[in-house]
Amino acid sequence: QKEVEQNSGPLSVPEGAIASLNCTYSDRGSQSFFWYRQYSGKSPELIMSIYSNGDKEDGRFTAQLNKASQYVSLLIRDSQPSDSATYLCAVNPLRNKLTFGTGTQLKVEL
């Protein structure tokens, strides 16, 4: 079992719709959870961090964490073509290291 699992996609959504990206993790001791956006040929860019159960909203982005289910998700409201990218889920299970999922490719179609 991978430590951090994401569906590779591509996930296609129409412009203006809600995109829902999901991530599961295996280490119950994980304390910190992050979402990164990566455009093709570029480096990952942090867009959300979440540390406690529940929802955290920042503009069009909402991160959701459920530690009991070992599940973290990212919702993108009013999806725009500029949101088309690969989204990486990252989890902090050990000391200062992060474990990354392989990413979900999101395509927002006009």
Next chain:
Amino acid sequence: DVKVTQSSRYLVKRTGEKVFLECVQDMDHENMFWYRQDPGLGLRLIYFSYDVKMKEKGDIPEGYSVSREKKERFSLILESASTNQTSMYLCASSFSYNEQFFGPGTRLTVL
């Protein structure tokens, strides 16, 4: 804003050459990381450092070494470059258990 810079965006080297990739961060972060990213394999940790002169192996350290003589600078060294080390190399830094910030990446091609 946190700034992480890497010495080169693109690099072409020949098999057997010694290659130095340098990373500098300006936020006084204690932790620095080197990853490589390949299609379908995601981000894989090569080495990380949690303090000056301290280093730990990541998941794929073979063929690589690192150096951290100053807090802001973390170097990745390919002792004898091979074609299977052609990849995107990403440096990141962080404070304690917090989020990591990435540099722009170096796309290395070994011929």
